[in-house]
Amino acid sequence: MTDSDLTVAAPGVSDTTSGAPGAVAPSGGRRVRGHALWGMVPFFALIVVFFILPTVVLLFTAFQPASGSGFTMHNVSTSLQGAYRTGLINSAKVSLIDAVLAGVLGLFLAQAIVSSRNRLLKELTATAAAVLTNFGGLPLAFLFVAAIGNAGVVTTLLGDHLGISLSDLGFDLYGMSGVVVVYLYFLVPLMVLVIIPSLEGLRPQWREAALNLGANRWQYWRHVATPVLLPSFLGALALLFCSAISAYATAAALTNGTLALTPLQIAAVLSGNVLADQANVGAALALDLMVLIVPLTALYLFLQRRTARWLQ
Structure with missing residues (x-):
């Protein structure tokens, strides 16, 4: 028998090289966590530069008079009147219609994908939706x-062979009905995902x-x-509404600015197509959108967490 066979650990001293429950963590563990925190610095810097700082500047500009320093509610009141009010109403109307239509259509499409037994079809549809x-x-x-x-x-x-005119049916691609249809192209896949x-x-x-208790499919x-999916569905509607009301490029390219929508009006302000005393109205318009989007985003996160409890 060798001396190593008779070695006994002294009380209060544990073997740092073994994986026993009493093993003391190496001193480099804190260094690893410290390096991990340093690795998060670029992420926090990105959040500060592209989210927090623009939000602070936006809030400051929305309540700043055109003459210089001070505080005024003129910009906010102007953003809720006249053509700006019409644009906000149109944006909310288009977003609400699109959210409901995309929510219903996406729900049925997602159910068809989930219930399909073809694995290849599921992968293709999921990739196409993304x-x-x-x-x-x-x-x-x-x-x-x-x-x-x-x-x-x-x-x-349709016009040459069937004699059907889309304009006679009340559809205008360059108007509100056209924007609603075009937005569905990317909102329905978002709902599916x-x-x-x-x-x-x-x-x-x-x-x-x-079924064993005698219930039918309905x-x-x-x-x-439905009670399990309802929070997730309502949260998805909130997400679709936020995505639609903040969309800009598609509506700008489609309507060329002829349709009164808040994102297009903000772009007009930033491009200088306003009077000098309304230079800060664009920040107020963006603030109006924030008032709508932030609570809905918080609602979406809350409902998603509630759904996760049921589905875990």
């Missing part, structure tokens, strides 16, 4: 103009238990699935 969600701006506007514009391919075919995890979280045991969806 791509289409980020497709917007000038390319999207050009796509619709080339398809259903005044001289578009689909418009020409948001709601699929919640649909996949519905446990098969819940449906089996409902009763299962009404009393079991």
Whole structure:
């Protein structure tokens, strides 16, 4: 028997080289955590430069008079009157319609994807939804103009062969109805991406238990699935509304500024197409959007966390 076989650890001293429960963590552990915090510095710097600082400047400018320093409510009151009020109402109307339509259509599409047994189809549709969600701006506007514009391919075919005119049906691609239709192109895929995890979280045991207790499919969806999915669905609607009301490039390229929408009016202010005494109204318009978007974003996060509790 060697001396190493008789070695016994002294009381209060633990072996730092073993993985025993009593092992003391190496002294370099704090250094690792310190280096990890230093690695977060670029992230916090990004948040400060591109989020916190612009927000502070926006709030300061919205209540600053055009003459210089001081405090005034003139900019905010001006942003809620006349053409600016019309633009805010139009933006809210378009966003609400798009949120409801995209929410319903995306929910049914997501359910069809989740219930499909074809794994390849699921992967393709999920990839397509991720791509289409980020497709917007000038390319999207050009796509619709080339398809259903005044001289578009689909418009020409319908008029020449079927005698159908989209304008006679009340559809104007360059007006509010056109913006609503075009926004659905990227809002429906966004709804699919948001709601699929919640649909996949519905446990098969819940449906089996409902069927064993004598419930039919409609009763299962009404009393079991809908209460679980409702917070997630409402949160998705809030997210869709925020995404639609903040969209700018697509509407600008499609309407060329002829439709009164708040993002377009902010762009007009920034480009100098306003009077000198209204130079700070653009910040007030952005503040109006923040008042709508921030509570809805907080609601979306709250409802997502509530849904996660049920689906865990």
